[in-house]
Amino acid sequence: MLNSFRGVWAANIQLQQIRCAHRIRGKAPIFCRTIKERLDELNYKDELYTTRIDIGLPQMKKLSEGSRRCKLDHLKKIKADKNLEQLARNHTLEIDLNEAKKEWLNTLGPQHKKQIADHYGIFEHLYGEGYFIPYLNLEVLYDLKNGSYLPVYTGNDIKPAEALEYPIVNYESDPDSLWTLALTSLDGHLTEGDKEYVHWLVANIPGNSIEKGDTIVEYLQPIPLKGTGYHRYAYVLYKQDGNINYDVTKEDRTFVTREWYQKYQDNITPAGLAFFQTNWDISVRDFFHKINKEYLLRKLKDEDPFKAPPPPLKFPNAQPFPKNMPSWLKLHEKKIRLGWGRVNDV
Structure with a gap:
């Protein structure tokens, strides 16, 4: 028995000393592409079709050399003012926010808005390779019915219950000019992920009088579905070269901004932008209940109550x-x- 035990022990030792050769899966490293080469191939973009194009209006006011010099002198003067520095340290420095915002809108504001819109993928999903710098400030305010207004900035959060009715829209323009205002949902299409819903479309707006324009599509509140996260809604203001009759499908509100813009690009130019994000709340459920009720009433309208069932x-x-x-x-x-x-x- 001792001899048999020694034999098993020796066999185990021999088995443990056996080493299996490593087998290479796939091609040898000298014949394979690096991860960088593979990623470059997967993410390849043809410059002919992916070069970004500015489709917006040119800058309305350009700073002259004299105004730039005055601005630099003013900045140097402020930095050298020890009194302002002391007030800032003591948190007692008062700044006119309205003047600061006005100065920002006239200088770096449009560029900042464009960068934020790029960050949220607004231009990519609206126009593909097209983009524009919103030199025209577009103010959109939702009335909260309590004496206050909720503005649309660049990606702020607005609940559907706060946007039940169409907002107040304002911008600076010549009274004789014509404009088009469009509100579209970039993420909310129920059946086709690459398309949008048009929630509001007003054309041939004289100056900034929205109420005098031609309402092509009536205003529809945001309808983000429950559990789908935040949805983007974008207001875009277009300048028209003349009176336009748009051909838009109104039944299901399906909309593709890129195709629509390509159709009318010779007559309209994007100038202003404002967008917000929203997610589900109880008002969306109430909206769909209302739609279901209207659909049911429309169906029952054609039914004969005295007709026998099949x-x-x-x-x-x-x-x-x-x-x-x-x-x-x-x-x-x-x-x-x-x-x-x-x-x-x-």
Whole structure:
């Protein structure tokens, strides 16, 4: 027995000393591409088709050399003022925010808005390779019905309940000019992910009088579905070269800004931009309940209450179901055919 134990022990030692050769999966490293080469191939973009194009208006006011020099002198003077520095350290420095915002809008504001819009993918999903710098300041204010207004900036959060009605829109313009205002949902299409819904479209607006324009599509509140996160809604203001009659499908509100703009690009130019984000709240459920009620009333309008229902089948479950029908739906149809359920037909 001792000899047999020694034999097993020696066999184990021999087995443990055996080393399996490493087998290379795929090609040898000298023949394979590096991860950088593979990523470059996957992310390749043809410059002919991916070069970004500025489709907006040119800058309205350019700073002259004299104004730049005055601005630099003013900045040097402020930095050298020890009194201002002391007030800032003591948190007692007062600044006119309206003047500061006005100065920002006239200088770096449009560039900052463009950078923020790029960060949120607004231009990419609206125009593809096209973009514009919003030199025209577009003010959009939602009335909260409590004496206050909620502005649309560049990506701020606005709930659907706060945007039930169309907002107040204002911008500086010549009274004789014509404009188009469009509000689209970039993420909210229910059936086609690469398309949008048009929530508001007003054309041939004289000056900044929105109420005098031609309403092509009535205003629709934001309708982000529950559990789908934040949705982007973008207001874009276009300057028209003349009176335009838009051809827009109004039934299902399906909209593709890029195709629409390509169709009318010779007559309109984007000038102003404001966008916000929103997610589901209880007002979205109320909206869909209202839509369902309207649809049901429309269907019942054509029904005759005195018309007898169709006669039941002699052998209900002898009729075959479609092959692609799920099992739960087959069971549901069987119960309907046999008259089973909590509520039977009267």
